[in-house]
Amino acid sequence: MNNNENNDSNAAAKSFFKQKGFYIVLAICIIAVAAILFATLQSAPGETPNTQENAQAEDVQNVEDQTLTEALRPSASVSPGVSASPGATASEVPRNMQKAQIVIAKPMDGDIAAVFCIDNLVYNKTLNIWQTHNGIDIVPKDNAEVKAALAGEVSQVLEDPGMGNMVVIKHSGNLVTKYAGLAEVRVKAGDKVQKGGVIGTCGTPPFEAHMGTHIHFEVWDGNTAIDPATVFEKQ
Secondary structure, X not given: OOHHHHHHHHHHHHHHHHHHHHHHHHHHHXXXXXXXXXXHHOOOOOOOXXXXXXXXXXXXXXXXXXXXXXXXXXXXXXXXXXXXXXXXXXXXXXXXXXXXXXXXXXOOOEEEEEOOEEEEEEEEOOOOEEEEEOOEEEEEOOOOEEEOOOOEEEEEEEEEOOOEEEEEEEOOOOEEEEEEEEEEEXXXXXXXXXXXXXXXXXXXXXXXXXXXXXXEEEEEEOOEEEOHHHOEOOO
C-alpha cells in the first residue's frame, strides 16, 4: 500500500470519529449511570448499610445506659424481717438488724477516779512514768464487791505483779472485760457467770498503789480497747 492509500485511510477514520464520537461518549455515560443505579438498588429501601449499623449501635448503647441507671438507682428500704442486700447502706437496714450496741453494768458501786485515755499520756505516780490508760479506775463506796459487767465465761484468773489479782471474762462475740486489783477472787477459769454476779472484792492494783483501794476495769472488743464509761447502762 502506497502513501496515498494510507493518507486516504487516516482521513476516513478521522471523519468517522468526528461524526460518531458524540454518540460513543454518550453511550459510555449511560452505562456508568446504570451501574450506579444498580448498586444503589441492592441496599435496603430507604436505609444504607451504614445507617443500619448506626441504628444497631444506638440500640446497644440505650440498653447499656438503662442497665447502668438501674444499677445506680438507690435500693428500696428494707422491711423488718427481710434480709438486707449486700449493697444496702446502714440507714436502709432496720435498726434491729444493725450491730447491737454494747451495754454493760458498772462492775462496782463507786466513783470513777481515773478516766480512759489512750490518745494522750498520763502520769503514773507509782511507776513514775507517763503512760496510756486502757481502762478506768473505780473507787468503792460502801460495798466493795466486784460484779461481772455482763454474762459470760471466766477465761483467766491471774496474779500479776503489776495488775494484782485479775479476772478476765469472755462474753459473746469478741467482747472481753478485765477486773484488776481484786483483794479476793471468788471465781475460777471456766466458771459461767451472770451479769451482776459477784466475782471478788476490791483491793489495790500494785501499779496504781498511790490511788489506794480501787479496781482497774477494762473493756475490749477484739483488739480494740473501749472506754467503759461510754457503754455503762443508764442507772
